[in-house]
Amino acid sequence: MAKVESFSLNHDLVKAPYVRLAGSETQQDVTIEKYDLRFLQPNADALPTAALHTLEHLLATQMRDELTGIIDISPMGCRTGFYMIVWGQHDIKEIRDALYNTLVFITKTDFVPAVAREACGNYRDHSLFSAKEYAQQVLDQGISLDPFQRIL
Template sequence: MAQVESFQLDHTKVIAPYVRIAGTERNGKGGIVQKYDLRLLQPNADAVPTAALHTLEHLLATYLRDELPGIIDISPMGCRTGFYLIIWDEHSPADVAAALTKVLHKVLETETVPAVSPLECGNYKDHSLFGAKEYAKLVLESGISDDPFVRK
């Protein structure tokens, strides 16, 4: 049976919010892709409601691309405690944490959520900008660590 990296992580020992490298893949031509765990909430203690998570997904997908070159994808975790970031090349956890912090500050200033029409979004009615701002504020108040086992 295949080993899934996130299933190997001891979710009882990590301290959210944090950014961590969840994987690095290299191909034979020198290409590098990294997967990051952007954990906003403590696993098994809290979860972002779907409407707020969906709005955060739209905002992170837009704003993080302005901060970090080479983003392939930003996807919410099924447990609703954070996001996975897939990105070309190598980036340090500190750089990704700094970009996420900057973006969450932008979320607090946002007045309009991008891509919330039936043409652009598969569940355009399920959004909460208020909820996204509340969770962004909560994460910023806690501080984002670049080490999942150390509180910021």
């Protein structure tokens, strides 16, 4: 069975919220990086699905305005954050700053993109109010550059 990096992470030792490089692969001189954008403490809390879904839509659009090379941003199955896959190599501070700016944007927006039936597979399951609350919670706590100690 193949080893999955995130299953090797000791979720009891991390201190959310944080950003971390969760993996990197280079083939034929092309690098792809995977980042762990952790909002909540694992095994202690989880984003409700409506908040998670709305955050996914807002991160998917706004992060692309902050950072080049984004391939995908997807929610974690445990609902404590998101994985982001990007082309090329990025500095962890660049990722953190892009996430910070996006969360500030989320706290101020009144618009969620792609929530119409034609654009979303579960268009009824959104909560901008909750997304704003969780975005503000992460901002209030600060986004660490290290998953195991609070480096802001």
